Amino acid sequence: MRTAQFPEHIRGYLEPPPSGNYVYRCTHCERQFGIEQLLYTCPECRAVLMLEDLEWDRLRRVPGPLWREIFDYRAMLRRPALKGVYRYRELLGSIIPLECVVYLGEGHTPVVEANSRVRDWAGLPLYFKNDGQNPSASFKDRGMASAFSYLNTLTRQQGLADILAICASTGDTSAAAALYASYLTAGIKSAVLLPHGKVTPQQLGQPLGAGARVLEIPGVFDDCMKVVEHLAEHYPVALMNSKNAWRILGQESYSYEIAQDFDYDVSRLVVTVPIGNAGNITAVLMGFLKLHDLGIITELPQILGVQSEHANPVYLYYLEPDPRRRAFHPVTVRPSVAQAAMIGNPVSMPRVMRLVERYRGLAGEASVRVIEVSEQEIMDAMLFANRNGHVACTQGGECLAGIRKAVADRIVAKEAWAVLDATAHALKFAVFQERYFNDAFEPEFEVVPKKELQNRPTLVDPGAGVPLPQPGRPLGPEAFQVFVEATAKTIARMLEL
Ligand SMILES: *Cc1c(COP(=O)(O)O)cnc(C)c1O
Ligand SMILES: [Zn+2]
Numbered sequence: 001m002r003t004a005q006f007p008e009h010i011r012g013y014l015e016p017p018p019s020g021n022y023v024y025r026c027t028h029c030e031r032q033f034g035i036e037q038l039l040y041t042c043p044e045c046r047a048v049l050m051l052e053d054l055e056w057d058r059l060r061r062v063p064g065p066l067w068r069e070i071f072d073y074r075a076m077l078r079r080p081a082l083k084g085v086y087r088y089r090e091l092l093g094s095i096i097p098l099e100c101v102v103y104l105g106e107g108h109t110p111v112v113e114a115n116s117r118v119r120d121w122a123g124l125p126l127y128f129k130n131d132g133q134n135p136s137a138s139f140k141d142r143g144m145a146s147a148f149s150y151l152n153t154l155t156r157q158q159g160l161a162d163i164l165a166i167c168a169s170t171g172d173t174s175a176a177a178a179l180y181a182s183y184l185t186a187g188i189k190s191a192v193l194l195p196h197g198k199v200t201p202q203q204l205g206q207p208l209g210a211g212a213r214v215l216e217i218p219g220v221f222d223d224c225m226k227v228v229e230h231l232a233e234h235y236p237v238a239l240m241n242s243k244n245a246w247r248i249l250g251q252e253s254y255s256y257e258i259a260q261d262f263d264y265d266v267s268r269l270v271v272t273v274p275i276g277n278a279g280n281i282t283a284v285l286m287g288f289l290k291l292h293d294l295g296i297i298t299e300l301p302q303i304l305g306v307q308s309e310h311a312n313p314v315y316l317y318y319l320e321p322d323p324r325r326r327a328f329h330p331v332t333v334r335p336s337v338a339q340a341a342m343i344g345n346p347v348s349m350p351r352v353m354r355l356v357e358r359y360r361g362l363a364g365e366a367s368v369r370v371i372e373v374s375e376q377e378i379m380d381a382m383l384f385a386n387r388n389g390h391v392a393c394t395q396g397g398e399c400l401a402g403i404r405k406a407v408a409d410r411i412v413a414k415e416a417w418a419v420l421d422a423t424a425h426a427l428k429f430a431v432f433q434e435r436y437f438n439d440a441f442e443p444e445f446e447v448v449p450k451k452e453l454q455n456r457p458t459l460v461d462p463g464a465g466v467p468l469p470q471p472g473r474p475l476g477p478e479a480f481q482v483f484v485e486a487t488a489k490t491i492a493r494m495l496e497l
Contacts, residue, residue: 010070081099152184164238276342394429
């Protein structure tokens with residue numbers, strides 16, 4: 001829609017110039033630091049940082065209902081910089097000049113209602129939000145759009161060159177980082193560190209295809225993370241993990257989209273997310289808190305975090321009901337089909353602790369819950385979802401298994417509506433489906449395939465003596481006719497037509 005066609009009272013808000021005053025805020029000592037330099041941890045106490053807009057209160061002068069109108073109208077604007085996560089510009093990085101925004105088509109992912117079979121199975125109405133339909137096929141693109149837009153701003157404003165963007169990854173972070181880095185022409189290169197043998201072939205192919213330097217490290221993600229943290233502390237590199245607070249900002253857009261998709265009435269929702277490094281749940285909590293603070297939503301949705309029994313430190317932490325007695329202990333992970341969340345020492349845990357406290361302070365103890373599920377439950381749920389029209393990855397399956405269990409355990413009311421994060425596209429995790437179908441899981445996974453969920457291709461044998469076409473050697477017209485008829489007949493018999 002052209003600017004002149006928007007209502008007059010909206011026009012002034014459509015394409016706002018940069019505004020606000022962003023600083024890093026330490027999650028431990030509360031000190032603040034300027035954003036002219038890239039910081040990942042507090043220079044004073046080494047705790048992780050959050051970004052904060054010191055001029056946030058100016059946004060409160062706009063009434064909530066007007067914000068809703070602004071965001072709804074802005075969705076009709078055709079300006080690329082305002083089509084992705086920066087549709088919610090005022091909430092997640094308003095100081096970034098629009099000409100520095102990197103937009104590759106991320107955000108505005110569909111919310112797909114589950115059919116009656118899935119609803120009955122889970123015990124409540126539910127929706128998948130398909131974040132696998134982002135450009136690199138996972139939600140990580142939301143955070144990368146933000147982190148790279150900021151990096152782009154820094155390089156332009158300070159004339160920096162030859163920046164090396166680097167990250168450790170369980171697969172999807174590196175795919176996203178490599179994609180965004182490859183788009184920028186102004187001297188940003190990328191290198192990714194992956195745990196050797198712990199990412200799927202599709203995930204490995206992505207950064208390779210984007211031209212990144214791909215380095216495989218022995219061990220699991222937690223080990224890669226330590227190496228990359230050391231690099232970021234001692235060498236001139238830009239760390240693109242969710243330790244980088246700009247990643248969190250972009251991922252907040254997930255909450256904004258949900259609110260908008262439900263016409264800003266989220267009171268019935270239980271927003272369900274898998275927890276790995278805990279960046280995503282941090283962003284989801286922060287996102288809804290911001291919307292609530294500005295009166296854009298009037299009630300907070302329930303948040304359900306889900307972990308695998310094989311990588312469950314956040315679950316174990318919240319198991320203790322008394323906040324004073326809670327103590328965080330990293331766990332040693334075991335092999336998990338929710339490989340993207342196979343993390344024993346989540347970097348964002350200090351952020352989660354603060355935000356959960358705030359969230360529960362506003363919406364009550366039950367407003368944030370964490371649940372654990374078995375590897376078997378994850379696989380069964382993913383396959384079941386995908387046999388019913390979804391494109392969920394194993395982490396999406398983890399969400400479905402989690403919500404089902406939460407309803408059964410009465411942690412979630414069956415009157416609620418669940419929105420499940422299908423954090424990546426099913427295709428990225430096809431190897432786990434394949435292992436299930438071929439009964440090829442190593443014992444550590446503790447997954448026993450159920451016959452009714454398995455599926456295999458059948459080679460059609462048209463019968464003895466029937467001529468068969470070979471690549472590069474087509475049959476003659478008569479022989480071909482024999483082949484077509486015999487094959488069709490065989491298929492008709494197999495399908496009982
Ligand atoms: C990264 C990732 C997760 C885990 O998210 P965190 O922010 O690390 O908690 C879950 N699912 C997929 C597909 C991911 O790529
Ligand atoms: Zn500090």
